[in-house]
Amino acid sequence: MAKQISVFLENKAGRLSHVTRVLGTAGINIRALSIADTSDFGILRLIVNDPDRAYQVLKENGFTVSETEVLAVQVSDSPGGLATVLEQMHEENLNIEYLYAFIGTSGNDALVVLKVEDSEKTTEIFRQKGIKFLDESHLYRL
Template identity: 75%
Template sequence: MSKQLSVFLENKAGRLSSVTKALGEARINIRALSIADTSDFGILRLIVNDPNRAYQILKDAGFTVSETEVIAVRVQDTPGGLATVLEQMSDANLNIEYLYAFLGTSEDDALVIFKVEDIKKARIAFKEKGIQFLEEQELYQL
């Protein structure tokens, strides 16, 4: 299980810049991010190299921030690679709340961050089905 930070942001110029500046000044490295928005606000989801410290830095800077457990999965970077993993997840009756992806550490893979209803069930299913997921420190050190 890995920690993802979710930051509530008003849809105002400079809010995203303020988050990244605060993290950058603290030498926190962003590994992956996703933004979901509405007309009034957005939710910035972050994977960082030091989530506990980043959480405190953002809180101290006045941001509304929360931690969520997610799971990072290594997916073959080929046509249908994600479909194979999603099919196996469906077979295991795992409900996906959301996901986002980024390039992996080699030409052959991509990494997908999944928020699922039951992380423990997902880890067990992934092991049974041979789906490679990253341990917390492995993800943070990419």
């Protein structure tokens, strides 16, 4: 499991650059990100090298921030690699709330960040099926 930082942003010019500047000034490195938006606001989801510090710094700078547990799953970096993992999840009735790609790789595998409905059950089934995922200490160092 890993911590993901979510930042709620008004849908205005410059808000994303402000978040990234605040993190950069604090020495926090963004490893993966995703943005979902509506007409009024957006949700910026981040994997960073120091999530506790990122949370603190963003709060201190007036951002609305939350933390969420996610899984960083290794998938074969080949055609159908993601489909194989997703099919195994489907067979076990594991629901995905959302996912996004990770900037780095681990060995010959690609990395995908998953927010799942039941992280404990998913983690256990991944172990049983041999689906690899990164612990947070390894993930934050990539």
